[in-house]
Amino acid sequence: MFSVQTFGDTGKMKDYHYTGPVEHRFSPYAFNGGTVLAVAGEDFAIVASDTRLSEGYSIHSRDSPKCYKLTDTTVIGCSGFHGDCLTLTKIIDARLKMYKHSNNKTMTSGAIAAMLSTILYGRRFFPYYVYNIIGGLDEEGKGAVYSFDPVGSYQRDTYKAGGSASAMLQPLLDNQIGFKNMEGVQHVPLTQDKAVQLVKDVFISAAERDVYTGDALRVCIITKEGIDEQTVALRKD
Amino acid sequence: MALFEVSGFRSYSEVRGRQTHLADRTNHYNFGTKTQEFAVPVGVDPSGFLKTCNHDGGVCIDMNHGTTTLAFKFRHGVIVAVDSRASAGRYLASNDVNKVIEINPYLLGTMSGSAADCQYWERLLAKECRLYRLRNNHRISVAAASKLLCNMMLGYRGMGLSVGSMICGWDKQGPGLYYVDDNGTRLSGRMFSTGCGNGYAYGVIDSGYREDMTVEEAYELGRRGIAHATHRDAYSGGVVNTLYHNKDGWIKVCKEDVSELIHRYRKGMF
Numbered sequence: 001m002f003s004v005q006t007f008g009d010t011g012k013m014k015d016y017h018y019t020g021p022v023e024h025r026f027s028p029y030a031f032n033g034g035t036v037l038a039v040a041g042e043d044f045a046i047v048a049s050d051t052r053l054s055e056g057y058s059i060h061s062r063d064s065p066k067c068y069k070l071t072d073t074t075v076i077g078c079s080g081f082h083g084d085c086l087t088l089t090k091i092i093d094a095r096l097k098m099y100k101h102s103n104n105k106t107m108t109s110g111a112i113a114a115m116l117s118t119i120l121y122g123r124r125f126f127p128y129y130v131y132n133i134i135g136g137l138d139e140e141g142k143g144a145v146y147s148f149d150p151v152g153s154y155q156r157d158t159y160k161a162g163g164s165a166s167a168m169l170q171p172l173l174d175n176q177i178g179f180k181n182m183e184g185v186q187h188v189p190l191t192q193d194k195a196v197q198l199v200k201d202v203f204i205s206a207a208e209r210d211v212y213t214g215d216a217l218r219v220c221i222i223t224k225e226g227i228d229e230q231t232v233a234l235r236k237d
Numbered sequence: 238m239a240l241f242e243v244s245g246f247r248s249y250s251e252v253r254g255r256q257t258h259l260a261d262r263t264n265h266y267n268f269g270t271k272t273q274e275f276a277v278p279v280g281v282d283p284s285g286f287l288k289t290c291n292h293d294g295g296v297c298i299d300m301n302h303g304t305t306t307l308a309f310k311f312r313h314g315v316i317v318a319v320d321s322r323a324s325a326g327r328y329l330a331s332n333d334v335n336k337v338i339e340i341n342p343y344l345l346g347t348m349s350g351s352a353a354d355c356q357y358w359e360r361l362l363a364k365e366c367r368l369y370r371l372r373n374n375h376r377i378s379v380a381a382a383s384k385l386l387c388n389m390m391l392g393y394r395g396m397g398l399s400v401g402s403m404i405c406g407w408d409k410q411g412p413g414l415y416y417v418d419d420n421g422t423r424l425s426g427r428m429f430s431t432g433c434g435n436g437y438a439y440g441v442i443d444s445g446y447r448e449d450m451t452v453e454e455a456y457e458l459g460r461r462g463i464a465h466a467t468h469r470d471a472y473s474g475g476v477v478n479t480l481y482h483n484k485d486g487w488i489k490v491c492k493e494d495v496s497e498l499i500h501r502y503r504k505g506m507f
Contacts, residue, residue, distance in 0.1 A: 025289065028278070029296045081296075098270070121357045123276045125283035125396060129298055149301045149325060153352035155334055167328055 029081050029129045030055055033212030034066050035163035036077030037199060038135035039177065040143030044192045045222045047075040047135035048199045049163075050207070050234060052215040053082060062236065065218040066163075069227060070096060074109045074136035075220045076116075079163035080150070081129035088128050091119060109136035113146035113154055120152030127151050131162040136222055143222075165210035169202055176202075196221065200232055207234040284397030299326035301352035303472030305434030306336060307462050308347065308403045308414055309442060310427045311450050314483035315405050315412045317345055318459035320434070320467050320495070321475030323352050332475040340366050342486040344382060344406040349432035350399035350419065358400060362386045379406040379413025383423055391421040401431035407484050430462070434470030438462040456481065456490050464498040 033054040038047045049066035052059060067077050068089045076092070078085040095115060099107050107115070113134050120128060132148040147160040159177045161169035174180040176198055179187050190198075199219060207214040217232040278286050290296055301323040308317045319336040322329065338346045338356075340363045348355030365385050369377040383404040390400060400419040407413065416422070416429045428446065430438040441462040450458065460477050467473040477498065479490040 027290055027296065029290050029298070031296045095270075117353075117356070121353055122274060124353065124357075124398075126276045126278040126286070127298060129296065147331075149330065149353060150298050151300050151351075151353040153301045153323070153356050155331065157331070 028126075030083070031129075031164075032060075032080070032082040033164050034064075034079040035161065035165040035169065035203070035206055035210065035213045036066050036079045036131070036133050037159075037161045037169060037173075037202065038077060038133045038145040038147075039159045039173075039190070039195050039199060040135065040145040040157070041190050041192060041195055042143065043137075043141055043223065044195070045075075045135040045137060045143035045145065046192075046195055046199055046219060047077050047133070047222070048203065048217060048219040049077050049079065050203060050213045050215060050217055051231075052213065054212050059215075062215040067218055067220050069220070070112060070134075071106050071136075072226060073222060073224075074107075074112055074134060075222060075227065076112075077133045077135070077162070078130045080131050084128040084130045088119070088130055088132075092116065095119070108139055109134060109144050109146070110138060110156075112136075113148075113156075116146075116148065117152040117154050120148060120150065124151050131166070133160050133162050135220075137224065141224055164212040165206035168209060169206055172202055172205065192221070192223075196230075203232075203234060284395065287397075297326065299328070301325050301330050301334075302350070302399070304336060304349035304401075304432035305430065305438050305463055305466040305470060305473040306347040306349050306401075306403065306432055307430035307435070307438045307442060307459060308405050308428070309446065309455075309459070310412050310414050311446075311455050312448055313450075313452050313455070314481060315407070315414055316455045316459040317347060317403070317405055317480045317482065317487075318463045319347055319349075319478050320432075320463050320473045321478060322467070322473055324472050334475070335478070337478060337480060338363060339487070340382070340406075341370070341376065343376060343408070344379065344404070345480060345482065345487055346386075347403045347405070347431070349401040354398045354400045354419070355402060358386065358389055358398075359402065361389065376408065378408040378410070379404055379415060380408075380410075380425070382406070383413075383415035383417050386417045387421055387423040390417065390419050394419070394421055403429050403431065405482055405487075407482055407486070411484075412482065430466075432466075432473065434466035434473040437466040437469050441465045452481065460491075460493065460498065461502070464495050464502070467495045468499050 036049045047067050051063050051065045053061040053064035066079050067075050069075050127150045134146040138144040145157045146154050147157050148154045159173045179185055203217045214235045217234050219230045221228045277283050303324045306319040321333050323331045323334045336348045338359045346359045366377045366382055398419040402417050404415045416424045445458045459479050463477045476492050476494050478492050480487050481490050
């Protein structure tokens with residue numbers, strides 16, 4: 001036992017006792033924050049993410065968006081550990097090229113989702129610490145969103161939020177897009193303008209209450225004409 | 238093994254002349270497309286590895302989990318009923334997951350435990366069943382399909398997989414129902430329920446089961462079992478998906494929200 005004497009707030013002497021060696025272990029993961037959101041409409045899809053990259057109490061970058069364009073009709077949003085996000089997107093890009101060269105066509109959103117599931121499961125015992133959401137247009141031109149867990153379980157959704165503020169955003173989306181917990185409301189289909197406005201509002205709310213979300217919002221709108229990117233400022237504190 | 242030779246099953250690794258292996262660095266040039274590879278953390282037991290990483294500077298890796306599923310045989314066929322909730326730690330990841338995989342029009346697999354494990358291995362099972370059909374010109378039996386899944390599980394026993402699955406089907410021997418889990422347990426039986434809400438489901442279906450039930454009564458029993466289980470188990474919920482399997486194949490019976498079902502039971506309408 002190692003004892004150290006110091007002065008406390010009241011001016012009296014205090015004793016600190018160390019109880020012995022403490023084990024510190026190397027963790028291969030870090031949490032870099034960030035929130036991602038995707039919404040699917042009748043003929044469009046939106047993938048949005050904030051651009052803050054943080055670690056612990058520090059902010060590494062205010063301009064690190066988490067949406068990555070995969071093909072002309074598909075965008076992926078990855079949040080979690082930035083190192084794994086970068087490696088995973090590189091692997092997906094390489095696999096897309098391999099497919100293009102073998103099959104002479106671009107991968108569809110559904111195919112990319114199924115492929116990502118097996119890529120993630122290949123690391124079942126040492127997972128990629130990444131929460132993925134894919135947004136894009138399916139073969140019929142309808143909006144599609146696919147959400148994943150870190151080891152590859154996935155399903156097709158209409159809307160999904162992932163990342164640090166996901167628990168705050170998902171209930172709001174359930175209410176506004178899914179009309180859950182609302183009585184006597186007409187279920188109007190979501191228009192593109194309304195969806196973009198909703199996404200911006202929802203991120204502004206997230207930045208108010210989640211420390212890891214803020215700085216700026218990058219919105220990618222996918223339609224059959226292509227991918228349109230917008231940047232909106234968020235709280236920088 | 239005799240079954241392996243008869244079914245023509247050759248694992249992917251044999252065909253390619255290389256063993257499936259667990260690697261600490263996966264083959265970058267092929268990206269795992271030529272052989273099936275699983276990366277493992279170096280020098281650590283894989284099953285406990287994730288628990289040690291959690292809560293280290295905010296790192297929290299939770300996988301989708303949790304379920305109640307049930308299936309039972311009766312005179313007119315097999316009923317399968319599942320809930321639709323997936324939780325990741327304390328967060329509800331989704332309330333409308335599909336937990337039944339339709340392997341072919343005469344074979345169904347249910348999923349409980351870890352969502353990713355079930356989806357991956359049952360999709361692999363569906364691939365093997367399709368290959369069997371193409372090689373042997375007749376459909377695989379339920380016993381053989383469940384044996385294939387069981388052996389996949391045994392290959393990774395002790396590594397932390399979490400799968401509780403029921404393989405239901407109709408083959409030349411009639412209705413088939415097998416329970417397969419991640420320890421390699423494979424049981425044939427008349428009634429099974431899996432998942433964290435299984436105790437509640439067993440209570441309900443045990444008390445209402447009769448071998449000579451009508452088909453409508455059987456639908457209702459399956460629905461009730463899941464509804465009551467979701468009512469009491471926090472990790473089950475969403476909607477009840479009911480399927481019915483007879484000699485002509487399976488059909489989807491209904492998909493009902495559990496809160497509405499419980500509401501109706503309370504009011505005594507059933």
